[in-house]
Amino acid sequence: MLSKGKILIALVVAVAAVGLVVATTAVAKVEGDTIIFGAAVSFTGKYSTNGKHTKNGYDLAVKRLNEMGGVKVGDKTYKVEIKYYDDESTPARAGQLADRLIKQDGIKFILGPYGSGPTKGMAPITEKYKIPMVEGNGASRALFNKGYRYLFAVLTTSEQYLAESINLLAEEFKKQGRDPSTAKVAIAVENDPFSMDIRAGVIEDAKRYGMKVIIDDKLPKELTDMTATLTKVKALRPDALIVSGHSKGAALAVRQTAQMKVDVPMLALTHCEAADVVGKFGGDANYTLCATQWAPTMTYKDDWFGFAGDYAKRFEAEYGYVPPYQAAESTASVLVYVDALQRAGSFDTEKVRDAIAATKLETFYGWVDFDDTGKNIAKPMVLRQVQKGVYIPVAPSKFAAGQVIYPRPLWRDR
Amino acid sequence: MNSAERNATIYGAILIASLAAPWVLPAYQTQLAFLWIMVLFALTWDLVGGQMGYTSFGNIVFFGIGMYVTAVIQRNLHFDIKEYVHVAGAVDTLQPGEYLSGLFLGMGASAIVAVIIGAVLGLCILAMGMRGQYFGICTLGLGVAAGEIASGWDYIGAGSGMVAPVFPERLGERGAFFYYIFFILTVILFLTLKWLYAGRFGLAINAIRDDEDKAEAMGIRTTRYKMTAWCISALFLAVAGGAAGHLVGFIDPTEVAFAGATFGVWMILMAILGGKGTLWGPVVGAVIFYITQEVFWTYLFGWQRVAMGALIVGIVVFFPQGIMGWMRERWPERFGHRVEESTLSSSAEGGGP
Structure with a gap:
């Protein structure tokens, strides 16, 4: 009986202690010389395969950007990092995590999840807090007729x-x-x-x-x-x-x-x-x-990865498989974000949002040019x-x- | 301090802490709002599954119904449906008045619709005398069927789901707004249940749980009590669902509205964890479950489900009667069960419900 009592007390104390830790560790959007992006991706659940492609795409972009010295915003050069959560392939969870990334972790720059469902769960939240989200894996056209101002998609819409x-x-x-x-x-x-x-x-x-x-x-x-x-x-x-x-x-x-x-x-x-x-x-x-959406045989190029084929080689060397387009468009999302940050020369979310909206960029993934609704109209x-x-x-x-x-x-x- | 004073102190402390929570932890408003949803889930489930002993796997149906009814009313009240369908929901932001009227009318309508559907389903399942495992399997089907129907019905968006309007800026903090909605709703539910359990109703459904045939033989109108409990559960779930749809923002038929695999299972786990068949058990269970889950999600990335599973196994092994059940057994006098000194040694089981 006594041991059960101890277990109960230990359980309660542990929960309370960890809860306290959660309450006190709020990460800022830019910590020292690191820009932190936030993403909720499907690590488990029915989208986990594509969630992995998405994460690999993001990670490769981060690795490459840091390899090349980082990202220059204003006068300072920053490293890049991504804070991940698992949305378990459900829109409800994705929405909650968007809220958590923004409000608790203080993230100011959000990258999209995998899939239209989770993206639909996140968009109302990022919109509410006026935090820009660049995504490469939410293709449903229903995302782009809601008048969302802070949602941008580098991919061609699903219809x-x-x-x-x-x-x-x-x-x-x-x-x-x-x-x-x-x-x-x-x-x-x-x-x-x-x-x-x-x-x-x-x-x-x-x-x-x-x-x-x-x-x-x-x-x-x-x-x-x-x-x-x-x-x-x-x-x-x-x-x-x-x-x-x-x-x-x-x-x-x-x-x-x-x-x-x-x-x-x-x-x-x-x-x-x-x-x-x-x-x-x-x-x-x-x-x-x-x-x-994209194939390694295409002839688009950029300064970060070179041609589409070069990107594919780099990706395969890193992860051991030919990148599907889900990975490529994820990488492209990070590139678009970074390009906008550089042009904005500031971490002000409004300025960054306007810079993203004004994007005209060739990446290894294709041309990116957003229309008023935030979808990319430059890539077939x-x-x-x-x-x-x-x-x-x-x-x-x-x-x-x-x-x-x-x-x-x-x-x-x- | 006598027990009435102690209770008053406890209730007062919880009330003050709850009212202050969104301002003390402003970054956690949405999560705290979900915490109240979880408490409500566990309490409504326990009414039927714990106090009455009818293990239901389908309560989530009413949550989803509430979500859809509210979303449809919000839509039909403020938008031209033909235009809405044509542009697939491309609509202007609502004014605060419109948003609120749609939301609250929707929640009211959800309550009515859910009680009607609850009564019809109750007539089909409870009044037909479905019990035990048969009742469980029957309700399990309900959740799955509702999800499939919603996925195929174009009027409510079918597989594409529905999107709640963006929260109007002038209404202030979104998280705090929903926090208080769920807080008030849960408090009303809690007080209703406390009042019900204290009276004849509580005794009757406990009697049904303990031995339904005997209860019936004693003249308790079992079907009537069962239907009432089921409909009360439906009513609160539906109203909560209505607001939850607006909180989540996107209503997916099988993963948000009729989310049997997540919310539907959690509500049972939380009630069992806290101690089913007790008033406070579901509350304690929901709080511990939800906080643990959030902590696991943050710190045991990718392993959160495994850790959660291990925790559940641990709970069942060490606290088969749930936390409150275990405490009741250990300190029966705190639960108002007087144990005579002379019988203490002979009845180790001590204290009934």
Whole structure:
């Protein structure tokens, strides 16, 4: 009995003591000669894979900036550091952590989380406290019509991710002498903010061509199976199947279309690289169309990393895998922030916010130029097709390095 | 100091500390607001799960319903829905009056809707005589189903969720505003429960917990009591949900509103940790759970869940009856249970509920 009493007392004392420590350690935004950014990223939960890419992207930028001597703001040069929390892939937690970063840790510069959901959770908070947030992983267009003044995204918004695949389908139809309006499209997206936007973009584009959406399925958040959708695809024979469900969705679509030998002329996905569909499924991934924000083969460059390819090499040396675009856009977010700090020459959040808004910068990730709503309008999406295990850019034509193979060869001919 | 004076001192100290907290720790306002939500979670769960012995896994349903009802009323009151849907929520900032009227009307409506839904669900589950594990499984389904329905219903944003309007600047501190809302709500809930537990209602639901058939045989209208307890729980959860939606700012169907895996489980853990079936247990449990969780999150980065799991195991092993349950056993006289000297040796169990 006595030991239990001691345990209880010890527990209470420990909790109280640690609580006291929490209450007294408020970190300033700039400590000595270090600029501290704050970020809540998904280390656990369903976005943990992409959360890791995001963190690696941020960390590589920090490492590179410090290697190069730091960041000059005004007359002084500062080192850079990031304070992380784990948002556990939930918007509620992300919002709470934004509050904590700003109010308790005194962070004045916030980097985005991974995913539109968590970003939606954080944006109202950063907006409330007028703290700028530069993010590279919240693509939902619903983030950019709320009139948020302090939110900036370096990436292309989600409704544009797969719109290009519809254009491509229309082009292919015209080449074959068929009317694009006779094309039939099947859509299967995860029921989350990001993928629902993908769907909205695809439907809008399909409508423009007068195409018919014959399957419009919402996949559950616990994505483990889409055979129901694929059975419908087999029966209704659409001309294109569009799937979006982050990394899990991409892996699932490639795996199950191969298992069920679903012959659909076009399969377009998001998150192929993050899911490493080529590495995991080899030949089964061939002919898949993948929307990408960025690829190491692009020819953008900057003073920090050089060309996109140089960035990829540096990243691979550090983390042992080819950077997916989720990592690249995270790195780019830090670069945009740092560029704005340098131009602002001050740590005043209003001045920094205005400097970010005025950004016109070429990075290894692409051009960055924000419109009034805070989204980057200077960088297009690229569509790549897996051909013999290699991602070949096929659209838009400016970036195309090869011809799209349409229709996909039938499974029995492979 | 007699027990009435002691109680008055305790209540007074807690009241003063609670009123002052947001100004003493201004950086922690939002977290303190969440602390009250947690206390409310644990108290409402304990009403049905602890005092009445009906282990429910689905109370989160009412929290989510409140969140959505309030958000929808806020939206429909101040915006043209067609336009709102068209621009996917691109709307102007609300005036303080509009924000408040939408929020409070919404919370009121949440209460009504939740009680109606609670009554309907109660009729289906409780009045049908569902008990024990069967009741638990039934309610487990409720939370999951509600999340799925909300994810598929376009009127409330489906999988994209809903966004609460930005907090108007002229209303002052956002954190403090919500802190006091949840504080007042929790105090009302606590006093309501204290009053209920002290009377016939408390005895009746305790009797249901101890032996429902016997209670029924003694003439207690068990179904009526069960429904009442369930609906009171629903009412407070829904009102809290309404305000919580505005506090979080973004309502995701399965991860914020019907968040069974987090809030839904926590409310049970907190009640058990503090001692289910006691008035103060859920409060103590919620405070300890929430503070520990925040501390783990900060200092055991990446391992917070593991540490939390270890803590829960520790609690169950060392305090199977929860902290208050353990204290009641140890110091029964402090809980108003008089133990006769002569029977002390024979009844080591001591003190009933």
